Amino acid sequence: MSTMRTTDTDVLVIGAGPTGLLLAGDLAAAGIDVTLVERRPHGLSNMTRAFGVHARTLEQLDARGLADELLTKGTPLPRARLFGRLDLDLSRLPSRFNHLLVTPQYEVEHLLERRAKDAGVTFRYGTELRGLRQDADTVTAELTGPDGAPFTLDARHLVGTDGVRSAVRTALNLPFPGSSVIRSMVLADVRLTEEPGRLFTVSGSGDTFAFLAPFGDGWYRVMGWSRTRQVADSEPVDLDEVREIARRALGTDFGMHDPRWISRFHSDERQAPAYRVGRVFLAGDAAHVHSPAGGQGMNTGLQDAANLSWKLTAVLRGEAPDPEALLDSYQSERHPVGAMVLRSSGAIVRLAMAHTPLTRTARALAARFLNAVRPASARAMGMISGIGIAYAPPAGSGRPAGRRAPDVRLREGRLYELLRAGEFVLIAPAGEPPALPGTAPVSPARLVRATWTDPARRTAVLVRPDGYVHWTSR
Structure with a gap:
């Protein structure tokens, strides 16, 4: 029998992007000792393609007391228009956040970093992972500090949230199968002379496509692609190229001027086959990467973190009746979601690139169908926004188990306000606390107890x- 070694930290998180920050903050808020390693020096900008926060992610941020503040830093868009034909009315989403919030990724990071620091996360910036090894009890990370000196840290668990070029995934010798779905995309934040309206727009001509979204502070995010301009990521890009793509795809460049940054990139579709290897986990872009179409990348990573954090907490607190099964459920719940996002975002970008008469006809028919059939459009919006994502229910858990819990009003307040404690919430009829199932990975002493506002409701x-x-x- 192995003897548990003393570790430097309970959980070591590699990568201080949004996924790692939310995960580390959750764990620290639950009383878990967390160290967060980031290879960038503190304060170095991490400009990325992420620009939108979907409804389900806003609900998760609401459960952490952050959503209302983030809403002041972006623009809520109640509608999206794709390919000039398909109108998605996000105001029909069954959520308090029935819109897409357009805001730069760094605004999300600032809120999550502040929360993580306030919760007691130990940050190590300018520190890079060089390798790792694990046994039955411990993960040992081999690191290099800001001064170039090597050192090691021991942890009970390690999570790689270090992006598409994940050093954690490499150290695990995990493959990252997939391919480049699109090359030579251009990306810019610009100001406009002409006001395009409060709308998220995606359109294409067959040989080009572009999308445009307002940040709400006078800046606009524009992304585009041209079939006739396929060059390496290292090739320079200027505003004239962005303008030309916009004119061909959207019919106008809206008088773009004064870009604050411009870049060129390619987009891959890849997914790791395993999100868990022993005591090591992958989340966010380290586990899956896909087309930016639909704006689901950062959102999917944040959902990974929200799923994994409470499971690690329950195991480290000793509250999980079956720790291995609970940790394995991270893979069984989140891997299919990552695969679904690869399919949906890939479908959007391929429809945008449609240039043959057959594929353009198929795009028009798909748009007409979704516009006409409300249940189909509701399902599409549910998947993209995350509101419609559900997990397979555990055995004996009851029919609605695995589904997203709506933000119901209870006698003690809104459900998502009660979730800010970071614990399980038990909703029951007044005066009738039920016996919890033995499989529940929670201590009854930690439960947040709430009561239905409707006295006729008898379920728990x-x-x-x-x-x-x-x-x-x-």
Whole structure:
């Protein structure tokens, strides 16, 4: 039998992007000792393609007391228009956040970094992972500090949230199968002379496509691609190239001027086959990367973190009846979601690139179908926004288990306000606390207890810290 070694930290998180920051903040808020390693020096800008926060992610941020502040730093868009034909009315989403919030990724990072620091996360900037090894009890990370000196840290678990070129995934010798879906995309933040309106727009001519979204502070995010301009990422890009793509795809460049940054990149579709290897986990772009179409990348990573954090917490607190099964459920729940996002974002970008008469006809028919059939468009919006994502229910947990819990009003307040404690919430009829199932990975002493506002409602519901139903009474 192995003897548990003393570790430097309970959980070592590699990568201080949004996924790593949310995960580390959750763990530290739950009393777990967390160290967050980031190879960039503190304060170095991390300009990325992420620009939008979807409804389900806003719900997760609401459960952490951050959503309302983030709403002041972006522009809520209630509608999206794709290919000049397909109108998605996001105001129909069954959520308090029935829109897409357009805001730069760094605004999300600032809020999550502040929360993580306030919760007690130990940050190590300018520190790079060189390798790792693990045994039955411990993960040892081999690191290089800002001064170039090597050192090691021991942890009970390690999570790689270090992006598409993940050093953690490399150290695990995990493949990252897939391919480049599109090359030579251009990206810019610009000001406009002409006001395009409060709308997220995606359109294409067959040989070009572009999308445009307002940040709400006078800046606009524009992304574009041209079939006739396929060059390496290292090739320079200027505003004239961005303007030309916009004119061909959108019919106008809206008088673009004064770019604050411009870049060229390619987009891959890749997914790691395993999100867990022993005591090591992958989340965010380290686990999956896909087309930016639909703006789902950062959002999917944040959902990964919300799913994993409470499971690690339950295991480290000794509250999980079956720790291995609970940790394995991270793979079984989140890997299919990553695969779905690869499919949906890939479908959007391929429709945008449609240039043959057959594919353009198929795009027009798909748009007409979704515009005409409300359940189909609702399902599409549910998948893209995250509102419609559900997990397979555990055995004996009741029919709604695995589904997203709506933000219901309870006698003690809104559900997502109660979730800010970071614990399971048990909703039950007044004066009738039910017996919890033995499989619930929670200590009864930590439960947040709430009561239905409707006295006629007799069922009980146990809601996980990530806002999904864990169990319902019969």
